Amino acid sequence: MSVNYLAIVVAALLSSIFSFLYYALLNRQIIGAREAAAKATQSKKVDIRTTITPNKIIIELTRMFILGLVLAYACGLLGITSLQQAVLLSFWLWIGFPVVLLTGLVTNERFPAKLAALHAGDWLIRLLIFTVFLSAWH
16 A cells, blocks of 8 residues: 655644644633643642744654554555545544543543643544545545
């Protein structure tokens, strides 16, 4: 099975740009959720700032390239070629992985539900970007 590495790189860049914009737009909600969590756990020191550094950019792009590679193989092995198939695959992957993992954090680790929901939204759209893009550019 051949993999289109250029498609993976482009999808990784698009996914990362989307995520940056997503979190920039929802920054107030994220800060509020983190502050509420800090108060609930009576934590005295909480750094709610996020900074973008070259290392974070490299790590983010590497993470998204790996995700893209895995999804490219999944799309290829499953024969995903239509928009409907790509959306369906994204939905089931989203339920099976980010939603399940984030739900575990909320129920077992006292992770703020609002923050988990914000992260879940990011992951749903990331998965949609990848599967739709990779299925269209096969």
